[in-house]
Amino acid sequence: MLFDTHVHLNARQYKDDREEVIQRAFAQGVTHMVVVGFDDETIPLAIEIAEKYDTIYAAVGWHPVDAIHYEEKHLAYLERLSKHPKVVALGEMGLDYYWDTSPKDIQEQVFRKQIQLAKRVNMPIIIHNRDATEDVIRILQEENAKEIGGIMHCFSGTAADVQACLDMNFYISLGGPVTFKNAKEVQEIAKIIPLERLLIETDCPYLAPHPYRGKRNEPAYVSFIAEKIAELKEMDVEEVGEVTFQNAMKFFRINK
Template sequence: MIFDTHAHYDDEAFDEDREELLASLQSHGIEAVTNVGASIKTSENTIKLTEKYSYIYGAIGVHPNETGELNDEKLNWLKENAGRNKIVAIGEIGLDYYWEEPDHETQKTWFVRQLNLAKEVKLPVIIHSRDAAKDTLDIMKAERSQDVGGVIHCFSYGKEMAREYLNMGFYLGIGGVLTFKNARKLKEVVEYMPLDQLVLETDCPYLAPVPNRGKRNSSLNLPYVIDEISAIKGISRDEVVEVTNRNAKKLYHL
């Protein structure tokens, strides 16, 4: 069965049919989902979802564009809640220079502090990196992030950057973008990388694959991504599902 390693089911896009949709996942071949926090509020929401659904795990952390809200007290809250038994990662954390809010120095400060938190609580990290390839990698190397491991979510760089992260033992999160016509670089990365470092993700409600591009995404769209990986790698869909499920469980120590 399929493991969706990165979703945001607490998003308001699911307010009208959340329960119905989540209840239908397993009958559609989705074994498990990791819901990922992007702020203190969404981390709180994530904890609630993990308590309600046996097949939902959680990650808590503050997205780079939300780090303006962080202070010692909130970091301490993350630390206290990281010990819950269904919280499997610190994330999503990182750098996002596409948006200039908050400034780069604020983003970097809290990226480092959340990486150190992950080391302290011994959890893997979920890394968000957009238009910030060099700074993200430099910080992760300086902080020895490979000691905790994790996943580069929605991987969007080229083969050279992929090689760096793969050599550090990180997984790459691959989702709907792989099916886009303009995703040549990402297709090259998937062709190049070992299957045992690839995990499936939706980032729903965002980034729905073709043929549903532009619509609300959900884990039910993952078969389109599986088809694309299967074609690129020249292996069966079943093998893609089996290996990525195993990878997800290794990533999150399940």
């Protein structure tokens, strides 16, 4: 059994064949997934998909790329949804200095408000970080996010950053880039992440693993990520699958 901890089955790329994509994942042993909604368009669809399938869950947050469109009503919306039985985390939230769509100070305000909300409702968080690792870690530390814990989604930091995240009670999630031939740094990171803090994800439809790099990603491909991590850690792929599955169940507080 595999648990893909970060999918965007609510993306427009799946509008014509979402059901087929989900069934392909189930057929590949990907039994559990978390669909991440991060704006007005994707949040309702994440909830709708999670309600339809017993082992698919939702996370809801406000993406830093869209921080410029954030209004206070959105925080109240997220707080309401945090009580939904299929919502298992808040996010993705964080900072994105690559896509220059929202001013950094606005991104930071929206990020902090969501961390504070997560602490109020006692829910773990999923972090989006692109080219902003130092500021992301600083804000998480200043807001004492250790209280709730979280996932560093599609981790792209250094070995030192790994330790800072572990110290905050965070899990490290690896996706397609760990399979890329030129991704030596991510592969070295995979070797040092403690098994008990490791998660796997596709971030589909983005970042498809080798040998599908450049094509539309889908949850069925999470097995390629598990296989590469097993190779790097010199373990059986079944053990990587089992450990990351149990880690995800524990993190998302799924008791089934």
